[in-house]
Amino acid sequence: MSEVIDPEILLLAREEAEERVENIEKNLLAVESGSNDPEMINELFRDAHSIDSAGAMLGWDAVASIAHSMEDRFNRCRDGEEKLMDAVPEMLISLDEMKGAVSAEVVEAAAEPRTPPTPVPPPPENGRTVAATSNGAPRPRPAQIGSVSAKPIRVSPSKVDRVLDAVGETAVNHHRLAHVLRERLSPEDSAESELELEMGNRMLSELHDSVIGMRTLPLSSITAAFPRAVRDMAVATDKEVELRMVGTDTQLDRSVLEGLPEEIHHVLRNAVAHGIESPAQREAAGKHRRGVITLRAEPRGGLIAIEIEDDGGGVPAKVLAQAEGSASLTELLCAPGFSTAGDVSNLAGRGVGLDAVKKHVDGLGGSIEVQSGPENGTKVILLLPLTLAVLRVLLCERAGQAYGVPLTSVREVVIATDTVSLGGRRALDLNGDPVDFEDLAEELGAPAPELPVGGPALIVDTADRTTALACDTVLGDEEVVLKSLGPLLSSATAYLGAAILGDGRVALILDPNQLVRGPHTPNHTNGHGATALTPIEAGPEASPPASSGEPKVLLVDDQKSVREFQGGILEDAGYSVQLACDGREALERMEESEFDIVLTDIEMPVMDGFELLGAIRGGSAPASIPVVMVTGLGTDEQKQRGAEAGADAYLVKREFDQHALLDVVSALVGA
Amino acid sequence: MNAVHLRVVAGDEHYALPVSNVLGISAIGEVTPVPGAPQHVIGVRNLRGRVIPLIDLAALLGLGDGSTLTWIVVGESRGRRCGFAVSRTLDVSELGETDDDIESPYLTGAELIDGAMVGVVDVEAIFDALTPAVAA
Secondary structure (H helix, E strand, C coil): CHHHCCHHHHHHHHHHHHHHHHHHHHHHHHHHCCCCCCHHHHHHHHHHHHHHHHHHHHCCHHHHHHHHHHHHHHHHHHCCCCCHHHHHHHHHHHHHHHHHHHHHHHHCCCCCCCCCCCCCCCCCCCCCCCCCCCCCCCCCCCCCCCCCCCCCCCCCHHHHHHHHHHHHHHHHHHHHHHHHHHHHCCHHHHHHHHHHHHHHHHHHHHHHHHHHHHCEEECHHHHCCHHHHHHHHHHHCCCCEEEEEECCCCEEEHHHHCCHHHHHHHHHHHHHHHHCCCHHHHHHCCCCCCEEEEEEEEEECCEEEEEEEECCCCCCHHHHHHHHHCCCHHHHHCCCCCCCCCCCCCCCCCCCCHHHHHHHHHHCCCEEEEEEECCCEEEEEEEECCCCCEEEEEEEEECCEEEEEEHHHEEEEEECCCEEEECCEEEEEECCEEEEEEEHHHHHCCCCCCCCCCCEEEEEECCCCEEEEECCEEEEEEEEEEECCCHHHCCCCCEEEEEECCCCCEEEEECHHHHCCCCCCCCCCCCCCCCCCCCCCCCCCCCCCCCCCCCEEEEECCCHHHHHHHHHHHHHCCCEEEEECCHHHHHHHHHHCCCCEEEEECCCCCCCHHHHHHHHHHCCCCCCCCEEEEECCCCHHHHHHHHHHCCCEEEECCCCCHHHHHHHHHHHHHC | CCCEEEEEEECCEEEEEEHHHEEEEEECCCCECCCCCCCCEEEEEEECCEEEEEEEHHHHCCCCCCCCCCEEEEEEECCEEEEEEECEEEEEEECCCCECCCCCCCEEEEEEECCEEEEEECHHHHHHHHCCCCCC
8 A cells, every 4th residue: 555655745654653652652761760740641642542543544554553552551551450650661562563663664665765845734633635646646735734833854964065065165166256356356446346245255154154054963863762772771680770861952063973872872881781780789878779870961162072970889999999090090991891890791791892982982083081989970971073063263364374273272362562582482471471472383383474563362271281372363253164184184183173164265273282382281181082192291390401410500699688599499409509699700600610501680780680691692601501681670671681682581580480480490401 | 907097197297097086176276285284295175165185196106396286186095085186187098008017106007108108096005105094
């Protein structure tokens, strides 16, 4: 009988049946978990009844027969002849049979879905006419009454991609058109065309954004099967477990969603098998018999975080102890073959299985983290990649090239006017705090002309440092689809990927964690799964470089207290210190012995700091010895004068900081 | 081998790429340099919504990096894509008898066509060589 029915209608009927099946399943699980909602039994009955009638009408005998028996059973429960709770396990089994029967019915009829079925209101209780003519006459469609429902339409992903590609090409074409026009038109004529081009740009941007929005799907599109899966796994291990899901409306790019169900299933399996204890153990521990696993999804910065948390007993203490010693807990649990289970249960297989999940997530450019404790249960956090998801970035330009920095890493944008040289590096004064100042082009190794004076700088915060990244112009913030640069460019670790801007240009999206040089705190997992960088010694505790013997510092200041104070700090840090009370004495000292660095005050009698500097640079050996000016005043003129006279760094006593002093000395002596 | 190939000119020399590895040809367009990219990768390009890396074919084959790059041949091997930047594209034709005794790691053979030696490019080998080993 299926052959004479319009395939589109068949497809629609199947979709509806599947939705009702899902609803029945959801309700059955709720009942099993103890829900007392009186309406539920009515809903169960109605859904079963609808499937029964639709099936009968379409000639789906198997489906109708199963639905009918379920309907009867629900009816008996409704009448009080049987307890619904008791019927659940068998109903679930019947439901599985029905799912199979529904799929089987439509397999032949549907080859490749044609145009998506237009939304129709749900069929009225007494069924509707099935269009069944086979003579080619126009077939009457089910009447569409009233307003268009909010039901989404289904479109094949490739169609959306084609539209996105077409939008992209149109943008490129527009860009080229603009270019050609600008070359050909005189200034008087161009004003009008500029207006139109601008409008075109804006409309294309909007179009671009809308299409990007179409590519994403809510997490719920893959989570429907989880509650049932958890329930079945719990039953198989004689445990009671409930799965709660929060934030399943979180949107993800569909390419990220592919492959996710399996990974999440993995983690859920572990949670049931190893996380949640048996009901008896739980009661003994004062917990509710039924364990709870919570799946929570939310956007977090530019990433999507999916957390799977159980309220079980956590990872065994001896594993935690192992974790403290060597690798982090995450690394330990994600090592291939690792298992916390004494016996190998059929359910969880050999290891905990997280190594496969880690591989998948890392491969996407994301990361995984495991937190666990005896009191808090275990939480697995999947941070999903920017690679395929939509990311908000701040766009800027340097040397004609567009770059994007994830907005979550950008604290603010400032105009860089106040920069000073400190220990060989430039620093920007940010409300009194010195911040490393870097030319974006230099950081990347890109050829570029000088930075503009008074140009913008992005204040970028990474896990362990803050940097002022200088560029030519800031273009603004934008939401982009991050595209991977591909395996051929995987060695270019400064980038998260690239994005195609509204005008067709390619912007390189930077990875702030990889970009800015400097010490990384050891044991800090890099959020993007890159191989860990060798930890460099953190700044503040810098010890003198391991050259032959201790480095020798010549400290010049006319105040004894200062000499004692600074001298003490330097000696404690391992330097060998000699003192002089003015420039002339300093030069005498330098004749007698060799020093690695000179720290000098400016205001001194007999010969002040600048004169001393001049003398050193002018000839006394070695002329290139590092010289740091330390002074009570921090005026710009002085700094300028110091820089011009050849000072390597400048420290102000008022802002004096033990760490700053040691940093500077260490940096210059090591150079 | 008699498979159909695309003949191109790169760095004044002639090469042929199997069309089974070629997705299409495009004008060089706007190349976005990627500072820090490995050698031979001259940048990336937006190709119909995808960002693909561009490789100077002549430079890769040891002919130096001074050639004019006018076209890109979009190459593909097992899901990996890139654009090979070349000076000219000639035609698409079947190759005749090729001399497979060739030393280059990136060529599978050579044939004399119309007086010019045409190197047959092993696209898969190029991708294999340029794709760093995936960390286990």
